[in-house]
Amino acid sequence: MIERKKNHEEDVEALLPWYEKGTLPDDDAHAVEDYLKTHPEDGSRFIELIREEVTETIEANEQAGMPSTAALNRLMESIAAEPKRAGAVVRERAGGFFTRLFGQGSASWLPVATAAACLVILVQAGTIGVLLTNPDVIEGPGESRSRSLKPELAGNNNEGTVLIRFNPNATAKDITALLNTLEATIIEGPKLGGVYRVRISNKPLKTEQIDAILKQMRERSDIITDVVSKGAS
Amino acid sequence: MNATSDEDLIKRIAAGDSLAMKSFYARHHVRLYRFLVRMTRREATAEELMNEVLLEVWRKAGGYEGRSSVTTWMLSIAHHKAISQLRKRSEEALDEEEGTGTEMPDDEDDPEVTLQKQNKSKVMRACMEKLSVEHRTILDLVYYHDKSVTEASDVLGIPENTVKTRMFYARKRLAELMREAGLDRGWP
Numbered sequence: 001m002i003e004r005k006k007n008h009e010e011d012v013e014a015l016l017p018w019y020e021k022g023t024l025p026d027d028d029a030h031a032v033e034d035y036l037k038t039h040p041e042d043g044s045r046f047i048e049l050i051r052e053e054v055t056e057t058i059e060a061n062e063q064a065g066m067p068s069t070a071a072l073n074r075l076m077e078s079i080a081a082e083p084k085r086a087g088a089v090v091r092e093r094a095g096g097f098f099t100r101l102f103g104q105g106s107a108s109w110l111p112v113a114t115a116a117a118c119l120v121i122l123v124q125a126g127t128i129g130v131l132l133t134n135p136d137v138i139e140g141p142g143e144s145r146s147r148s149l150k151p152e153l154a155g156n157n158n159e160g161t162v163l164i165r166f167n168p169n170a171t172a173k174d175i176t177a178l179l180n181t182l183e184a185t186i187i188e189g190p191k192l193g194g195v196y197r198v199r200i201s202n203k204p205l206k207t208e209q210i211d212a213i214l215k216q217m218r219e220r221s222d223i224i225t226d227v228v229s230k231g232a233s
Numbered sequence: 234m235n236a237t238s239d240e241d242l243i244k245r246i247a248a249g250d251s252l253a254m255k256s257f258y259a260r261h262h263v264r265l266y267r268f269l270v271r272m273t274r275r276e277a278t279a280e281e282l283m284n285e286v287l288l289e290v291w292r293k294a295g296g297y298e299g300r301s302s303v304t305t306w307m308l309s310i311a312h313h314k315a316i317s318q319l320r321k322r323s324e325e326a327l328d329e330e331e332g333t334g335t336e337m338p339d340d341e342d343d344p345e346v347t348l349q350k351q352n353k354s355k356v357m358r359a360c361m362e363k364l365s366v367e368h369r370t371i372l373d374l375v376y377y378h379d380k381s382v383t384e385a386s387d388v389l390g391i392p393e394n395t396v397k398t399r400m401f402y403a404r405k406r407l408a409e410l411m412r413e414a415g416l417d418r419g420w421p
Contacts, residue, residue, distance in 0.1 A: 014397045014398070014400065014401050015382075015397070017375050017376070017400055017404070018375065018381060018382060021375060021376065021379055023375075023379055023380065023381040023382075023384075024381070024382075025381075045419070045420070046420070049418055049420055052353075052357065053357070053372065053376060053404065053407070054376045055354075056354055056357045056358050056361065057361065057372050057373060057376035057377050058376065058377055059354070059358060060271070060358050060361055060362075061264075061267045061271065061373060061377045062267075063358075064266070064267040064270040064271055065266075065267075065270070065276065066263055066266065067262060067263075067266040067279075067280045067283055068280060071262070071266075071280055071283065071284060072255070072258055072262075074284055075254075075258065075284045075287050075288065076251065076254070076255070078284065078288050079251060079254060079288065079291050080251075082288075082291065082292065084249065085247075085248070085249045085295070172292075176288075
């Protein structure tokens with residue numbers, strides 16, 4: 001009997017931190033209040049100790065500081081590189097299909113979804129045979145014929161943009177990680193053919209700087225299958 | 234005017250609303266970052282993990298079922314990622330983080346604590362830093378993030394009774410460390 005009472009008191013004492021924070025359900029809170037009434041001295045001493053712990057825990061957390069102001073930009077860039085999802089504004093002609101496909105959920109879907117989406121588009125455009133022999137073939141929005149991934153489509157070099165086609169087997173995580181490494185941002189796409197316009201710099205770059213970035217991209221054929229920039233080699 | 238609830242933001246995020254994601258970030262990033270700093274003890278790692286957690290929120294918002302609060306759900310993702318990160322570190326570093334009986338060096342090995350004996354607050358915070366990551370995290374969840382027993386259980390993925398006993402032993406260990414540092418709290 002005495003042992004049981006002692007155990008009950010210990011159980012109630014274990015709830016004191018939550019009682020002090022006001023996060024106990026009502027029945028537990030009533031049990032603590034009963035305990036505090038019957039043990040006023042111990043109760044007030046325990047509560048005082050807990051208040052000290054609360055104060056110092058809050059202080060310790062506040063001393064942990066804040067993340068850098070660049071963190072939000074990095075997050076939004078990562079999100080921009082994510083597949084579009086159902087309900088989002090769809091600009092691309094085939095975007096509805098993409099969003100239905102990608103909007104199903106987890107990133108694990110991405111390789112399959114991307115491959116399937118690209119396949120459907122290629123069948124629609126009737127370009128599978130051409131692609132098999134020429135990986136530089138794309139179709140732009142509103143266009144009905146095949147064309148190469150030509151440098152002039154990549155935009156002005158001074159804009160620091162390139163056209164990219166991702167490897168259908170690459171995961172969203174891989175793509176995001178590579179874009180972060182290169183400090184690159186997707187600014188448009190996917191266009192038909194799975195082509196994205198990607199900004200690689202906010203300031204004009206020299207030809208050799210662009211070539212260096214393109215070289216890095218081409219070395220990652222597991223993630224990027226095609227890349228081209230106007231005037232770049 | 235009522236503030237938009239976390240649940241409403243998650244619904245908008247699930248629909249691909251990036252503005253809602255920015256609002257969510259503004260509302261939660263500081264506490265999330267601090268939770269991760271306290272677990273990993275590395276600011277750069279914490280910031281990287283913070284963005285990974287928020288990217289996960291973006292990806293999985295459509296699957297959020299409301300079985301726990303949004304912050305509990307988010308912190309459970311953060312806890313999982315932080316633990317994975319800690320496990321990637323060397324065994325030596327992991328032992329240092331997770332040790333339960335050897336966290337507190339002698340006063341001779343920690344002159345800072347010795348010098349701060351006159352300042353109870355500083356001693357307590359120094360002793361909190363000596364706690365194992367599990368003990369530090371449960372204190373943070375209950376005292377800073379205001380998590381109930383059930384919510385802490387959800388975040389940590391452990392039974393509610395384990396939450397209670399872990400909290401008890403965290404506080405007990407803190408008292409022992411303070412006693413060793415020259416401040417007897419009279420409990421336990």
